[in-house]
Amino acid sequence: MKNLYPEIENILPSIEKPVRYINSEWNTKRKPVQPDDIVFALAYPDVYEIGMSNLALCILYEILNEQDGVIAERVFSPWVDMEERMREEDIPLFTLESYSPVNECDIFGFTLQCEMTYTNILNMLDLAKIPLLAKDRRDDNPLIIGGGPCVFNPEPLAPFFDLFALGDGENLIQEVADEFKKLKKKGAKKREILKSLAKIQGIYVPSLYKIDHYPSGIIKTINRISNEVPKTVKKRLIGDLDMAKFPVYPIVPFARVIHDRCSLEIMRGCTRGCRFCQAGMIYRPARERSINKLKNLSQNILKNTGYEEISLVSLSSSDYSEIETLVSDLINRYGGDGVAVSLPSLRMDAFSINLAEQIQRVRRTGLTFAPEAGTQRLRDVINKNLTEEDILSTAKLAFQNGWRRLKFYFMVGLPTETREDLQGIVELVNKVVSLGLDIIPPKERCRLKINISIASFVPKAHTPFQWVEQNTLNQLLKKQAFLKKHLRGRHISLSWHEAKLSIIEGVVARGDRRLAGVIKKAWELGCKFDAWREHFDFSKWEKALKEEGLSIDFYTYRERSLDENLPWEHISVGVTKAYFQSEYEKALRQERTDDCRFSSCNKCGVCEVADACPPPRLPTSIMPLGIGGQVVGLMADS
Amino acid sequence: MHRLRIKYGKMGRLKFISHLDFICAIERSLRRASFPLVLTKGFNPRVKMSYGPPLSVGVSSESEYMDIFLNNHLSLKEVVDLLNMVLPDGLYIYRAKYVLLDEPSITKFVNFAEYQIEVAVPSLGVSDIKDRIEELFSKKEFKFVKKGKEKVLPTKQAVSRIEINYFELGKATINVLLSIGDLGSVRPEALMKSLFSRPDCDEDYVILNIHRIGLYAKIGDEFYSPIDTR
Incomplete structure (x- = not known):
């Protein structure tokens, strides 16, 4: 060559x-x-x-x-x-x-x-x-x-x-x-x-x-x-994650990459069941790597790379059965050498704050909360089962333990969303701010910062929301404007996803084979690096759709009927269509579904294909709080 | 605590990594070598180290210096051998030496940098270049632009020496000794511009390669490298 x-x-x-x-x-x-x-x-x-x-x-x-x-x-x-x-x-x-x-x-x-x-x-x-x-x-x-x-x-x-x-x-x-x-x-x-x-x-x-x-x-x-x-x-499924090869000689990049650290996958899959979350459906069932394997891997990877940070990666890391033991073991062994541990996805509870405290011993970390929706009603629709009390008590604990900056993730455009739900985001954020002002000593109050990130909901294939209509561009823009108007103050900083980008993502995510022509046309018109705000050009995508005789309306502004053949009908992730449908119906009734790791089997169908799948272990230490899909992220402060 | 001064080279493709990328690569290499590193205090502990004047992206060097602080004493041979085993291709350790903890930093110590510059000057001959050099030294002041700002240094201080090393078919290899550090840093690109760029005509020179040969402290009339025994 x-x-x-x-x-x-x-x-x-x-x-x-x-x-x-x-x-x-x-x-x-x-x-x-x-x-x-x-x-x-x-x-x-x-x-x-x-x-x-x-x-x-x-x-x-x-x-x-x-x-x-x-x-x-x-x-x-x-x-x-x-x-x-x-x-x-x-x-x-x-x-x-x-x-x-x-x-x-x-x-x-x-x-x-x-x-x-x-x-x-x-x-x-x-x-x-x-x-x-x-x-x-x-x-x-x-x-x-x-x-x-x-x-x-x-x-x-x-x-x-x-x-x-x-x-x-x-x-x-x-x-x-x-x-x-x-x-x-x-x-x-x-x-x-x-x-x-x-x-x-x-x-x-x-x-x-x-x-x-x-x-x-x-x-x-x-x-x-x-x-x-x-x-x-x-889909292919590896039942026992210990049998899956994990790299111990990862390349150490020169340039500052986005995740510039050693990533250790501790668990694959998540059964919390957030209804908007495609990852939570397609990576089922939840499988853990054994703690001994992880200790071994971390030792080898650190030795082979010289990384100063090890990130415990999974969709919901506090659900790992032995997360406390693992974190304290890693900190005890490597903390003295200045090697920090980070946890990008944790549930939002006291247990997670304790973990964060441990992690702080080596390096300062940031805290990210993901309530996703502003009201209890909407959180029940999306099966993100945490209460306002959970959120506020976790935030309180974080402030008491010295955190001054918190990050919150919310989504707009979720199914059944109303003005009250948006108002709920505003009220929740304001409550967190006043809580912070109450707890933080006067001298440090100026450091209080609540960063709010607003994403737009994009319905995805193989989720309970695969049939729903996406909010139109106008609806999304109005909702963003409402939040921009009402989420103000010196302690609040707001960022949001480009709504036009979410619309095209919505079109492609549930697109059929005919859409290939649109992608090709868009590229011919000069589209590339679409995920980069400075390169994304909505008008070119609109033009491409028009020239191919297809429309945004058909692909994403339309509610699909339950008996419609979907473009991914011949692709199976293990979870059955019947289960997605029952979850969709429960969502509309605002009914929750519990995590099968802490309650009985929900019969989603994946375990029937996962013949080699071991029964999930119960994380005893976090049982009492173990419902819902609360997520807190811990990342190195940058 | 021990302070180790290290002379290293940054060559080949690695001339394309920035100083910040380099710092990160060195810290990780030191961790791979399991050196008894000293960490800085604070919320974000880092490896305690210090460096000489940074190289620009695209400039290679055969004599860079850094100080590493160690908790335990390692033999110098061990330091050089262990580190060379874990460095990416293109970085190489030549020498190591223990220095006193209160020794001035490399950046404080160094005030001259020597470069070898390859430049294409299609419309000039050797005698033209010599004339240009003479012209430069005949002026009392050396004016150059740094980060968009006009700067002035006494010529003798800015440029200590220019030598034409080699010339063939419109390509010259020139060795220069330029001021670096607190009194003012002259980049080789700035010198080339002042030698070969004329306001009345189009730029007719192309820098092909820049390589740093040495970093020195001029003390009296003598030049010392940061790792010389004095």
């Missing part, structure tokens, strides 16, 4: 952050290529600092590179300045490790973490000089594959990809690489390769399924074109 570095080096001095493109970080792997080896380009479709913060990429990189005859190299979206120079000098997209043209690799795999990176995927294929549509590609083009949370509705990307890998990727990716290697050696053609890979559980080959629509646009049928592929593709 050609080494493009000499050409790249010439343009680096004129680039804003050359550090994004120089490889050479500690723990990068550079394996020499032998005949019959397969080269796997692992891509994150955003800039280096975002991509290098992604744990999935880090896991797959180490797993693939440990495999014999497999070489994995990283690829990120070049930033706009780099892209411009690359196009001027006719330098194609390259891998970081060997600076090989991506088009000469065997497999080009993308992790799909966010819908708003889709135009970047097309841009990367184009920069790599690879035809965008799978049907236009030749046998010597790389196989284009995708994994990650967005593949549970892969349809808007279907025409661009050869296959999607659904669910836990650790074993799945090895099986794909192995099978591909065998077939490549045999000289198999792409058609044959796809048919063969489609037999692996968790692999979805979109070209082997045909979608028909009614004139209204609603899906009539989803048919397979071969009996050899499954009717419904089920």
Whole structure:
């Protein structure tokens, strides 16, 4: 394969952050290529600092590179300045490790973490000089594959990809690489390769399924074109997380990446059951890594990286059975060396404040609360079961223990939301502020700061809210304006998500295969880095939709009927459609559903597919407060 | 507590990492080497260290210096060997030496930096360059722009020496010794601009490479490096 570095080096001095493109970080792997080896380009479709913060990429990189005859190299979206120079000098997209043209690799795999990176995927294929549509590609083009949370509705990307890998990727990716290697050696053609890979559980080959629509646009049928592929593709699931490989030689980036620390996944999945939360549904069931394994991993990772912070990652870290023991063990062992522990997602209760206190012994941390909604009624609708009393007593404890700045996450546009719910956010925040002023000594009162972050609710596939209509742009803007008007004061600072971005995210998240044309058109009109406010251009997306004869109204401003065929009907996350429907109905009745780890089974369906799944352990220390999905985040203060 | 002075190089692709990125990379390397590090006090404890004048992004160097504070004494050989084993490609430790705790900091000590600059000057010959150098030294003051502000230094103080090392086909390799530190820092780019840029015509020079050869303290007429035995 050609080494493009000499050409790249010439343009680096004129680039804003050359550090994004120089490889050479500690723990990068550079394996020499032998005949019959397969080269796997692992891509994150955003800039280096975002991509290098992604744990999935880090896991797959180490797993693939440990495999014999497999070489994995990283690829990120070049930033706009780099892209411009690359196009001027006719330098194609390259891998970081060997600076090989991506088009000469065997497999080009993308992790799909966010819908708003889709135009970047097309841009990367184009920069790599690879035809965008799978049907236009030749046998010597790389196989284009995708994994990650967005593949549970892969349809808007279907025409661009050869296959999607659904669910836990650790074993799945090895099986794909192995099978591909065998077939490549045999000289198999792409058609044959796809048919063969489609037999692996968790692999979805979109070209082997045909979608028909009614004139209204609603899906009539989803048919397979071969009996050899499954009717419904089920996600892969690793029952025992201790059996899943976790990287102990993660790459230590030079540039300040978003999560510049050692990430240790302590648990996968969450059963709190927040009805808006896609992660809480698609990663079920909740599985823990054993504490001994985690102690071992943390020791090795710290030794191999030199990181000064270890982050205990999961969807709800205080639900980890032995979280207290784990945190105190890590602090006792490494705190003296200045190595801090951080917990990005905790429940909002006294127990979590105690944990935060422990963590503070090493390094100051910030506290983040996520009540999501302003009234008890709406919190019951979304199944975020914490009371105002919980929130205020936790905030009180935080102030008493020396915290002066708290961050709160709320959402607007949730189903059934009314003016009272927005007023509820205002009242709750004001109560927290006056509580702070009461407790904090006069001298320190000026330091009291409540940071409020307002997101817009986006209905997602495979959730109880997959049928609901999203708030229109106007509704969202009005709600934001209301909060901007009423959430004022010297102790309050407010930030919000771009509403237009949430609308397009809503369109794509529940889009069908026809939407691929819109994504392609949007890219042709110049859309890329859509997740970046300064690059996102709503008018181009509107134009693309119009030119393709599709509408925002159809995809997201419309309530879907319960018997409508959804674009992801043939994709299974384990949780049944019947369960989503019953949760939706309960939401409308404002009925809660308890966490199955602390009460009886809710029959969501996932445990029937998870045959290797161990029964969940009860975290005894936090039992009394254990209902609802309260989340508190602890991150290093920056 | 022990204070260790280290001479290192930052070469190859690593010339593209910023000073802040470098600090972070060194701290992590020291942790990988399990050195008995001293931590700063406060809410955000950091590794206690100090550095010399930072390198600009894109400039390589074969003689940078930093001080590391240790709780226990390690042999100098151990320091050099252990650290080189855990440094990313492009960073290299040449020497280490214990210095007194009350020794002045590297930035206080150093007042001159030597660079080797490769520059393309397609319309000039060697004698033209020599003329330009003579012209520069004939002026009492050296004017340059730093962070958008005009600055003036006595020429003798700003630029101690300029030597044409090599010249072929419109490309020159020039060694220069420039002021750095409290009295004023002259960047090699500023010197090139003043030598080769003329207000009446288009810029006709391109800097191809800048490499720092040395950092020195000029004491009397002598030059000392921060790690020399005095």
